Amino acid sequence: MNRIEERFEILRGRGETAFIPYITAGDPSLAQSEQIVYALERAGADVIEFGVPFSDPVGDGAAIQEAAQRALALGATLPEVLKTVKRIRANSQVPLMLFSYFNPILAHGLEKFAVDCAEAGVDGVLCVDLPPEEAGPYKAALDARGICTIFLVAPTSTDERIAIIAGKCSGFVYYVSRLGVTGERSELAAGLDAAVARIHQYTSKPVAVGFGISTPEQARKVAGLAEGVVVGSALVRLIAEAGDTPETAGKAEAFAKSLADAVKRG
Numbered sequence: 001m002n003r004i005e006e007r008f009e010i011l012r013g014r015g016e017t018a019f020i021p022y023i024t025a026g027d028p029s030l031a032q033s034e035q036i037v038y039a040l041e042r043a044g045a046d047v048i049e050f051g052v053p054f055s056d057p058v059g060d061g062a063a064i065q066e067a068a069q070r071a072l073a074l075g076a077t078l079p080e081v082l083k084t085v086k087r088i089r090a091n092s093q094v095p096l097m098l099f100s101y102f103n104p105i106l107a108h109g110l111e112k113f114a115v116d117c118a119e120a121g122v123d124g125v126l127c128v129d130l131p132p133e134e135a136g137p138y139k140a141a142l143d144a145r146g147i148c149t150i151f152l153v154a155p156t157s158t159d160e161r162i163a164i165i166a167g168k169c170s171g172f173v174y175y176v177s178r179l180g181v182t183g184e185r186s187e188l189a190a191g192l193d194a195a196v197a198r199i200h201q202y203t204s205k206p207v208a209v210g211f212g213i214s215t216p217e218q219a220r221k222v223a224g225l226a227e228g229v230v231v232g233s234a235l236v237r238l239i240a241e242a243g244d245t246p247e248t249a250g251k252a253e254a255f256a257k258s259l260a261d262a263v264k265r266g
Helices: 003-014 030-043 062-073 078-089 102-108 110-120 136-143 159-168 192-200 216-223 233-242 248-265
Strands: 018-024 048-051 096-100 124-127 148-150 173-176 207-210 228-231
Touching (some): 018 030, 018 062, 018 207, 030 048, 048 062, 048 078, 062 233, 078 096, 078 102, 078 110, 096 102, 102 124, 136 148, 159 192, 173 192, 192 207, 216 248, 228 233, 233 248
Parallel strands (some): 018 048, 048 096, 124 148, 173 207, 207 228
């Protein structure tokens, strides 16, 4: 049982929901990203998604696309992201998962990726564009190092496909609450309660809901339905607006705390 699984087990015992913030590694800099991770942990993050910048992030909206471009321009490659995770591990045991597309992983080499993730202290990987049916070698390499593999369930997923995806997931199942790309929305997707309940028909693993959750009120509502709440674009936008300044981590911490409090206290 790694840090992600342990955290969900602890939260299950408390009857609490996990708060899972996402940031793009390297925006505004890798050094700032490291400090923001510590800030998010102080704010109450249970698991942190550390986004690996990619040149063609087709699943992401404008805020995360632009963050990835800025990070890549500053040299935030997958090896540099893993070095940052290793530095974080010297100071923190917060559960960390990489959010990546498959191309950087394939270019790095599957076995090398798994080894390097384990050595750096990565707890899980969400490879957003890798179908579970085609993920055999990838999953085997990560499973062998005790690293969770998280896959996505969509609103359009059939019952048969939900069962397949849930069976491949370890750590938790990630439910994409709406069709399209990531981004802030004024309203939550309709039918979230039924969608989460449907996934639970096929697994006892925790379900985390993401895409379109951007305010404490929205986070509070989702916390009543699922075992995890993921917030990304709103936090990424706040970081972009703050820029590479001494105040950035503090601003991220304050916003994250408002979300964490909403998730934990209802």
